[in-house]
Amino acid sequence: MVKFTRGRMPLRNIVAGLGIALAAAPVTVATTASARTADPSASSEIANFYRARGGASLWFAPNSGNAAPALIQLLATAQADRLNPKNYNVRGLTRALADARSGNPAARQRAELLFSQEFVSYVRDSRHDPQIGIVYVDRELKPAPPSAIEVLNSAAQAPSLADYVQQIGWMNPIYAKLRQAIASRLYRNPAQYQVLQLNLERARALPAGNGRYVIVNPPAARLYMYEDGRVVDSMRVVAGRPDLIAQTPMMNAFIRYVALNPYWHAPEDIAARKLAPNVLKRGRAYLNEKGYEILSSWDNPKVIDPMSVDWKAVVAGREKVIMRQKPGPANSMGKMKFMFPNGQGIWLHDTPEREKIEDAGRLESNGCVRLEDAARFARWLFNGHPPSVKGARPEQKVNLPVPVPVYLTYLTAVPSGSSIVYFDDFYGKDRAQGRQMATR
Incomplete structure (x- = not known):
């Protein structure tokens, strides 16, 4: 991954990299109050992106719709992301958009590059580790700023660039909806605003894209199975007790295998x-x-x-x-457990204690997560062909065809349609994280 230090990239350098001459006088991009240092590698990547597409427009193509004004609106409300809108040259983008609409080819070209530059900066600033105590068992699941070329290629591959921008397609859908609630001021008081901000930071560590993954949310006592960016199934779970030693930790990992007949x-x-x-x-x-x-x-x-x-x-x-x-009807793990090996000894598992699944609170485990329907979860993980136990031998290990990411998170504010559902702060993380954010 190419390191990208947020910086103001001279447009003439990018255009020169494309081998295209500007038809007008040199454009000076206005620096903001927090001026950024230019990054030649990012400038080169943006040039390579346009070179690879033969100079074809991204932001002003016939099918781009209102992607450009949507980006301006997004950047103007970057404070919702806990970012400074002044870092993204909103005024310069607004002027560039008006000039591009005048029909001047050179103005449109300058606007095209400026929009890509600020878009890359914003996306990279959004994608980072929130540093709130998440255990990254597998480092690939730790959020990190993508390269400029990755940012632009993902945008170019979206079925609708306008929808991609408006729905913040480079972030998880939960993040996008929490951000929308903040930007639209859909909160009743300062305390609710802070809860939205805290949960937005947690949602930074959730995945973007259309892959298969699992989200477990102890405050809601539910597990969600995702495909193509949407929930395809969910079930109740029993997560860790509120006392400190039994809480289910925030953790990103790959589910790698199932153990049948577990100890x-x-x-x-x-x-x-x-x-x-x-x-x-x-x-x-x-x-x-x-x-x-x-x-x-x-x-x-x-x-x-x-x-x-x-x-x-x-x-x-x-x-x-x-x-x-030993394995058997009374075993606390039930018939199977789903393993993402970690130093904390946390996994998902079956349970014979059905009464705990029926309990409203469902925060009664020792840290691991008990599933309402482990067999159904196994069918989904194994694409409809779950493994079967072979004899009575304990701990029968069966690898998944492809490891599936699991995100043990802690969301006390969750989007539901056009509204936000709030859950109790059972583990006290809202209070602790709120104090941490206040000292930054």
Whole structure:
């Protein structure tokens, strides 16, 4: 990717790169209050873009519609993106558009290049890591500014350039609708405005484009399956509890495989608080009924005699115990779990505890995400041909045909039609992120 430092690119340099002479006097592009340093590499990429298309117009082509005025409107309201509109030469673009409409070929050419320049700058400024504590398990899923040529090629390939600009097609649809709500002042008070801004930053880390991906939103307690930029299916989920150690983290990763007949490895705090007291009361009978095994270690696990453990010390917190639940009807993972290997030990999984799916709050897990219908989710992931279990062997690994991105986000403001639905800030992230933004 070519590094692009936002800068004012001399139009004459770009035109010279195209091998086209300007028919009028040299154009001086007005610098803004925050003047930018020119970037020769971006200038060269823009020139290469037009050279590759034989100099054909992007912004003033017969099928471009009102793309140019739509871009001006977008840049004039860049404050909605927490960007400075003065960085995008809105006045210069407005004058250039009027000159281009006069019919002067040279004026139209100058306007064409100016619009591409400011469009590239704006898109690149929009696409960045919001730096709000998202875990990027796979670095490819971390948002980063695209190159100038990528920006322009994507715009040129859109079925409608005007729609692409108006719908902010280089960002996720959730981002676009939250931004529209901010720019149109569709909020009731300053507190609601701040919530929209906080969620807009989270939405920066969501994908653009038409690929297949999954979004999990704990505040809404739902999972969404996307194809071609739209939701094709969704289901209820149970996400992590509000207490700090059990919250489902914000995370971007690739779902790489499904594990059939999974084990459940009980977190140490759950083993001490919930499981060990039952062992004290019922002994081996409880362990056999629930299918628990006691392991010697995580690194080289060997099943040991449960009666060799000082369970009173475990309950009191003086000792730790490693408990594993074998596959079966009582297993907390259900029949399958969907893996995107990460250091936090988070995944999506089936559940035998249907009553928790029916609960209105559905924030009762230890951080992982329980699915309403794991089998249906597997069918979608495997394009209608989900894997089947082979015998009783635990942890049967089946790779996905193609890894599918999953975005564990935290949206307390979600677009719904022409309105915004607000959810409770169960994890306190709105408050914490609001304080962080205030200090920047």
